Every structure is written in C-alpha cells, then in structure tokens.
Amino acid sequence: MSTAAAEHSPGRGEADGVAARARGLTKAYGSGETTVLALDSVDVDIARGRFTAVMGPSGSGKSTLMHCLAGLDTVSAGQVWLGNTEITGLKDRELTRLRRDRIGFMFQSFNLVPTLNAAENITLPMDIAGRRPDRKWLDQVIDTLGLRDRLTHRPAQLSGGQQQRVACARALVSRPELIFADEPTGNLDSRSGLEVLGFLREAVDALGQTVVMVTHDPGAAAHSDLVLFLADGRIVDEMARPTAPAVLERMRLFAGGHQQAPASGTVPAGRDDAARRED
Numbered sequence: 001m002s003t004a005a006a007e008h009s010p011g012r013g014e015a016d017g018v019a020a021r022a023r024g025l026t027k028a029y030g031s032g033e034t035t036v037l038a039l040d041s042v043d044v045d046i047a048r049g050r051f052t053a054v055m056g057p058s059g060s061g062k063s064t065l066m067h068c069l070a071g072l073d074t075v076s077a078g079q080v081w082l083g084n085t086e087i088t089g090l091k092d093r094e095l096t097r098l099r100r101d102r103i104g105f106m107f108q109s110f111n112l113v114p115t116l117n118a119a120e121n122i123t124l125p126m127d128i129a130g131r132r133p134d135r136k137w138l139d140q141v142i143d144t145l146g147l148r149d150r151l152t153h154r155p156a157q158l159s160g161g162q163q164q165r166v167a168c169a170r171a172l173v174s175r176p177e178l179i180f181a182d183e184p185t186g187n188l189d190s191r192s193g194l195e196v197l198g199f200l201r202e203a204v205d206a207l208g209q210t211v212v213m214v215t216h217d218p219g220a221a222a223h224s225d226l227v228l229f230l231a232d233g234r235i236v237d238e239m240a241r242p243t244a245p246a247v248l249e250r251m252r253l254f255a256g257g258h259q260q261a262p263a264s265g266t267v268p269a270g271r272d273d274a275a276r277r278e279d
C-alpha cells in the first residue's frame with residue numbers, strides 16, 4: 001500500500017512536504033531457491049517535520065527498509081529519494097557524502113567513543129567531515145537534550161539514558177534532513193527510554209526535525225505521529241495518532257499467529273510524561 005504520511009499527520013503544525021520517498025522498493029537477499037524477499041515493492045512517503053515509527057514482526061523488513069531509505073544498503077528494484085535527490089543509483093562515494101551531510105543515525109548501541117567526552121562525541125562526525133557546527137544550533141540541541149552540565153563527562157561517567165542523549169545530540173548536530181533511529185530505547189530501562197523518546201519528540205516539535213524510528217515496542221511507537229506496519233516485506237497498514245493499546249492490537253492482527261509480546265522494560269506510552277529529565 002502507498003502511504004501518505006503528510007495527509008495523516010496530526011495537528012502539530014503543518015507537515016512540510018516529503019523528507020524521503022520510495023516507490024516499488026524491493027530488496028531480495030540471496031538467489032535461486034534461497035532468495036528472501038525482504039521488501040516487496042514498497043511505496044512510502046516520510047513526511048517532513050514528523051515522527052514516524054516503523055513496526056512489524058521480527059523479519060518483516062523494518063531494518064531493511066530503514067537501511068534502503070538511508071542509503072546504507074542497495075536496492076534490488078525500485079527508487080528511493082531523499083528530498084528531491086534520487087539516491088538509488090548514486091555511487092558509493094556520493095552516498096557516503098549524502099549520509100554524512102544529510103542524515104543522522106541513532107542505533108541501539110550508542111557507538112560513543114569512550115576516550116572522548118560528551119561534547120567531543122557530539123561534534124565528532126562534523127570534525128571528521130572538517131565542518132564547523134553552527135554554534136547557535138549546537139547550543140540549542142545541547143540545552144534541549146539537557147546535556148549542558150554533562151559535556152565534559154566521558155561515556156563511562158554517564159548513565160545509559162545520558163549516553164543515548166549524547167547519541168541523539170550527535171545525530172542532530174549537523175541538522176540533518178532525516179534522522180533514523182533503530183530501536184533507540186532497546187538497551188535502556190523504561191525511565192531512560194521515556195527520556196529518549198521525549199527528546200526525539202522534542203527534536204521534531206521544538207527543533208523541526210524529521211525522525212524515523214524502528215521499534216518493537218508499542219509504547220515507544222505511541223510517541224510518534226504515524227506508525228507504519230510492515231508484514232512480510234510490505235507496508236500493510238498505518239496509524240495516525242497512535243496509542244500503545246491500539247498499536248498492540250494492530251500488531252496482533254498482522255503478526256499472523258506469532259505475535260510478539262512487548263519486551264520487558266517496555267516503555268510506557270504517552271507523550272506528556274515523556275520529557276521528564278532526571279538530572
């Protein structure tokens with residue numbers, strides 16, 4: 001099915017066009033009888049200035065979709081655009097530059113450099129690229145994420161939630177067009193998970209960023225504006241203004257008998273209580 005996230009977005013200001021788009025996106029792994037069709041002709045529009053969650057049973061193609069939209073993986077067929085740039089067909093070097101300049105990534109493992117302090121970790125990608133961060137924006141990100149008094153701490157001196165906030169700031173610092181978050185709360189206790197979701201929400205609401213988050217957790221998905229449901233490599237449904245019970249119910253419908261219970265440490269739903277800072 002084709003999604004039209006921009007039309008479905010709730011009233012948090014107008015969505016401003018499409019940040020990423022795929023048409024007929026197909027990804028097959030292997031060949032012959034062992035071929036796995038991870039994505040089966042997916043059409044999707046990711047609305048700019050929105051928080052989109054991608055859900056689905058294990059193996060439904062969530063990570064593959066994210067990797068193909070982010071230019072981290074090649075496609076077997078179809079087209080992908082970031083803004084107006086078609087990324088399918090770009091050469092490796094062009095893709096590397098596009099990812100560096102226009103996309104932010106947050107993964108389950110924070111990938112912070114242990115010998116660098118928080119401030120150095122935040123600006124590392126820009127330092128590597130030889131670019132200077134916009135000081136005003138950097139300050140805004142640091143304050144929004146509540147990291148001002150943690151900047152000189154190294155990762156080992158920070159809690160899991162604080163480390164994930166640093167990872168979030170690092171993803172935001174170049175003011176990317178699109179932030180991809182793969183299970184960003186997966187390694188966190190529920191309170192830290194809530195914090196991170198609150199900050200992703202704020203990145204969208206206060207800083208105007210666009211976030212796509214892959215998650216297994218209906219409570220986490222409930223913080224988004226729109227949930228896309230994947231099953232067997234296809235987008236089979238979407239839900240605007242999600243709530244955790246409604247997402248869980250929809251997951252049950254699409255899991256085809258092997259429904260996943262939310263993991264322990266599941267993040268409770270609700271946006272309003274999400275931004276509690278524990279400093």
Ligand SMILES: Nc1ncnc2c1ncn2[C@@H]1O[C@H](COP(=O)(O)OP(=O)(O)OP(=O)(O)O)[C@@H](O)[C@H]1O
Nearest residue numbers: 029030036038056057058059060061062063064065
């Ligand atoms: N490198 C690969 N080689 C072969 N098959 C792969 C590869 N990567 C993914 N697949 C297969 O593609 C399908 C989709 O995988 P993907 O990781 O995108 O699913 P997912 O929904 O993210 O799963 P999970 O929730 O378990 O992370 C699965 O059947 C998987 O086994």
